[in-house]
Amino acid sequence: MGKTQSIGPDSLLARWTAQQPIEKVYVQFDNKRYAPGQTIWFKAYLTSLQLPSTLSKNFYLDFHDANGKLVEHISAPIVSGVALGNWVVPDKFSGETVTVLGYTNWMRNFDSAFYFKRTLTILSSLTNTQKSATVLPTTTVQFLPEGGNAITGIPCNMAFKAVNQNGLPASISGTIKNKAGEEITNFSSSHHGMGTFQYLPQTGETYTAYWNDQLGNDHQTLLPAAEPVGVNLILHPGSLERNFEINRSAEVPEAWKKITVLVQANGEVLFKAVANLSTKTAIRSKIPVMQFPSGVAQLTLFDANNKPLCERLFFVNNEEYRLNAFVKTDTLNLEKRGKNVFEITVDDSTLSNLSLSITDGNVNGAVDDNILSSLLLTSDIKGHVHHPAYYFTSDADSLAKQLDLVMLTNGWRRYSWSTVLEEKLPKLKYLADSAYLSLYGKIDGLSESKIKKAELMNMILQSKDSSKSMIFLPIQPDGTFSQPNVILYDTTRIFYKLNAATLWAKNKVSIWNNLYTPDKNRMITNTHFNIDTAGNGILKFIAAEAKRLEQLKLETTLKEVVVKSKIKTPMQELDQKYASGLFSNDGIQFDLTQANEGGNTVLGYLQSRVAGLLINNPNSPDASATWRGSRTDFFLNEFQSDAQQIFNINMNDVAYIKVFRPPFFGSFGGGAGGAIAIYTKKGVDATKSIKGLDYLEWMGYSPRKEFYSPNYAEQQVGFNTADLRNTLLWMPWINTSINNQTIKVQFYNNDFSKSLHLVLEGMDNEGKLVHISKLLQ
Numbered sequence: 146m147g148k149t150q151s152i153g154p155d156s157l158l159a160r161w162t163a164q165q166p167i168e169k170v171y172v173q174f175d176n177k178r179y180a181p182g183q184t185i186w187f188k189a190y191l192t193s194l195q196l197p198s199t200l201s202k203n204f205y206l207d208f209h210d211a212n213g214k215l216v217e218h219i220s221a222p223i224v225s226g227v228a229l230g231n232w233v234v235p236d237k238f239s240g241e242t243v244t245v246l247g248y249t250n251w252m253r254n255f256d257s258a259f260y261f262k263r264t265l266t267i268l269s270s271l272t273n274t275q276k277s278a279t280v281l282p283t284t285t286v287q288f289l290p291e292g293g294n295a296i297t298g299i300p301c302n303m304a305f306k307a308v309n310q311n312g313l314p315a316s317i318s319g320t321i322k323n324k325a326g327e328e329i330t331n332f333s334s335s336h337h338g339m340g341t342f343q344y345l346p347q348t349g350e351t352y353t354a355y356w357n358d359q360l361g362n363d364h365q366t367l368l369p370a371a372e373p374v375g376v377n378l379i380l381h382p383g384s385l386e387r388n389f390e391i392n393r394s395a396e397v398p399e400a401w402k403k404i405t406v407l408v409q410a411n412g413e414v415l416f417k418a419v420a421n422l423s424t425k426t427a428i429r430s431k432i433p434v435m436q437f438p439s440g441v442a443q444l445t446l447f448d449a450n451n452k453p454l455c456e457r458l459f460f461v462n463n464e465e466y467r468l469n470a471f472v473k474t475d476t477l478n479l480e481k482r483g484k485n486v487f488e489i490t491v492d493d494s495t496l497s498n499l500s501l502s503i504t505d506g507n508v509n510g511a512v513d514d515n516i517l518s519s520l521l522l523t524s525d526i527k528g529h530v531h532h533p534a535y536y537f538t539s540d541a542d543s544l545a546k547q548l549d550l551v552m553l554t555n556g557w558r559r560y561s562w563s564t565v566l567e568e569k570l571p572k573l574k575y576l577a578d579s580a581y582l583s584l585y586g587k588i589d590g591l592s593e594s595k596i597k598k599a600e601l602m603n604m605i606l607q608s609k610d611s612s613k614s615m616i617f618l619p620i621q622p623d624g625t626f627s628q629p630n631v632i633l634y635d636t637t638r639i640f641y642k643l644n645a646a647t648l649w650a651k652n653k654v655s656i657w658n659n660l661y662t663p664d665k666n667r668m669i670t671n672t673h674f675n676i677d678t679a680g681n682g683i684l685k686f687i688a689a690e691a692k693r694l695e696q697l698k699l700e701t702t703l704k705e706v707v708v709k710s711k712i713k714t715p716m717q718e719l720d721q722k723y724a725s726g727l728f729s730n731d732g733i734q735f736d737l738t739q740a741n742e743g744g745n746t747v748l749g750y751l752q753s754r755v756a757g758l759l760i761n762n763p764n765s766p767d768a769s770a771t772w773r774g775s776r777t778d779f780f781l782n783e784f785q786s787d788a789q790q791i792f793n794i795n796m797n798d799v800a801y802i803k804v805f806r807p808p809f810f811g812s813f814g815g816g817a818g819g820a821i822a823i824y825t826k827k828g829v830d831a832t833k834s835i836k837g838l839d840y841l842e843w844m845g846y847s848p849r850k851e852f853y854s855p856n857y858a859e860q861q862v863g864f865n866t867a868d869l870r871n872t873l874l875w876m877p878w879i880n881t882s883i884n885n886q887t888i889k890v891q892f893y894n895n896d897f898s899k900s901l902h903l904v905l906e907g908m909d910n911e912g913k914l915v916h917i918s919k920l921l922q
Contacts, residue, residue, distance in 0.1 A: 154407055158412060167193060168193045173906045185233075191204065195438060203222060205219065206232075206246070212240070215665060222846060223249075225498060245261075254575050284359070287305060289303070293457075294455060297394075299392045301346055316338060321355075330344050353365055378444070385433075403449040404420040435463060438461070468914055482896065484858070484891060490886055496880065497910075510902065515906065536548045588626075588654050596621075605838070728811060734802070735750075742797070747796065779791050780820060803821075807819035855893055
């Protein structure tokens with residue numbers, strides 16, 4: 146077997162992948178079961194070509210009830226391949242589950258089977274309900290010859306998969322008989338309803354499986370018919386190398402005697418060779434899988450005319466995807482409101498982005514899938530995989546053989562080779578979101594002369610917290626205006642006026658955004674429900690007790706409340722007033738509320754005040770700043786800006802400047818050079834400026850709130866009520882780097898948990914993944 150030049154399917158596949166790159170998503174939740182009124186916290190991880198995805202800027206998460214009806218649509222910005230958010234389960238939610246779909250606008254171009262999907266339990270009834278009538282399982286089975294073909298006269302490795310009416314595994318056993326009723330071999334499922342058996346198809350024969358389900362019922366299923374002429378493929382187990390066999394019939398078309406062997410994963414060709422079967426009917430060789438990236442790989446045999454003959458999936462597990470992270474328990478205190486301390490350490494020198502959930506250990510056990518099984522396995526195959534996380538619990542040979550059963554019984558469906566070879570690229574209906582939330586608008590009925598006179602649409606954006614920012618948008622000849630990359634959450638009231646002209650009643654102003662909104666009537670089909678009810682009783686008690694205490698609090702009049710808390714410094718109060726989201730993280734702060742810097746510029750003021758920050762031409766509109774050799778980003782009122790805008794700011798209007806050391810994850814692209822955030826003054830002048838102005842309401846990203854974790858070292862209002870938190874800690878944004886490899890985490894227990902379930906997941910900037918699950922008791 147000899148290597149060939151890069152021609153045919155591999156070059157066509159490379160072209161296909163370049164034009165239609167694959168994007169994957171995994172979502173971590175803080176919990177797997179909730180009650181009405183509780184918050185579902187989530188963090189999404191997106192990859193493309195096994196690196197943090199840069200394809201999309203916006204992420205969408207849909208919640209569907211048990212009937213498949215859409216009940217909530219969430220949108221969130223993607224920063225460095227991750228997105229955060231939350232949803233509060235409505236108090237009157239009546240279903241027992243929600244099915245969650247995670248995707249991007251780009252992913253909508255392809256099969257929705259590759260969206261992230263998870264079903265969460267909702268305990269909508271807090272009292273014990275009668276058990277529903279027992280439904281006896283009905284079992285079906287599929288028989289799938291390895292490589293896709295059974296050929297007469299050539300040994301066949303036949304795989305099978307048995308499932309019940311919900312698509313969940315079912316155990317079966319039986320025998321294979323020929324048309325004369327003679328027993329050829331027997332078989333039984335060995336793992337999650339799957340198994341294999343070998344037999345030799347004979348010319349003129351048909352074969353039938355006689356099998357019994359778990360209830361002892363008899364069934365008959367005809368095996369796939371064997372072809373009289375063809376080629377088959379057998380792939381043997383192995384970790385460093387995978388041996389394979391190619392067998393052909395004695396008489397085959399000439400093109401079938403020269404076979405190209407091609408292995409690809411994620412659209413990248415990993416192996417290509419030619420098998421010459423001109424003078425022989427069988428050949429054996431090996432694939433050096435130790436050089437491949439881990440994940441699902443596709444092995445295909447092509448004839449001399451590049452027609453696919455056989456296909457087989459296999460899984461590569463070289464462990465190179467694992468991020469070297471661990472969690473150390475410093476203090477474990479399971480007493481009522483006991484203080485717990487942990488340390489998270491990442492030994493790799495890369496930038497990592499992690500998320501941590503700690504929940505009650507009796508309510509929440511391990512989930513069926515995780516970041517490893519999702520991004521490396523289920524996101525690449527179509528069809529339900531039962532408990533996919535199981536296949537990443539060890540590197541035992543027995544587990545690898547069980548995973549190979551999954552590969553034999555599931556197909557690759559991201560594209561078909563025939564479509565690739567014919568260069569039939571499907572027309573893309575949806576573009577990738579290349580911009581974050583963006584503001585678009587149009588003024589109807591505005592004359593060309595008035596547009597020239599006005600030039601700008603002046604807008605004041607007022608958020609729900611009454612914070613304001615001002616933008617000035619050029620008006621195009623057709624009356625349109627736009628502002629890309631506006632990071633705003635919830636509903637914003639936008640006050641507007643023309644710069645140097647008046648709007649009349651006929652000049653209708655409309656505004657919209659670029660975010661995808663699904664059809665409210667969209668329905669999905671829910672299958673594969675396998676709800677773990679082990680912790681439901683405890684959570685029902687917690688939720689019912691929480692409701693009782695809430696009602697008691699409403700009926701009670703507090704005559705006196707004593708509040709003792711730490712006094713915030715003026716700088717902390719300033720930061721709380723102006724900074725939000727990622728801009729609330731630690732930075733170098735400058736209070737200019739009382740400063741007199743009218744003759745200076747922002748960058749002129751900062752020059753030589755921040756160690757490591759290099760500023761060039763600070764008093765020029767061409768100014769620039771760098772940190773550690775990378776460009777430093779500028780933000781004005783948390784909108785990304787350029788040097789020209791920063792130069793034009795009157796320093797007497799500046800209230801607060803905050804400088805972030807690199808990396809700053811609030812920047813588009815990761816902020817390798819850090820960031821400078823400038824905040825203009827709020828107050829009476831800003832309030833006066835909107836009086837008498839027309840306004841429109843504009844929806845930004847879905848509202849997002851901060852997770853609350855009580856600090857029982859301080860006395861605060863509410864600490865005298867019962868602590869019934871099921872999620873004790875949710876930290877969705879944990880960053881480590883070579884200079885900050887260890888993060889200390891501390892939190893307080895609730896009033897009842899005697900064991901804790903800890904889950905740490907994440908990804909670094911090289912695409913390495915981590916999943917750590919611990920039960921602490």
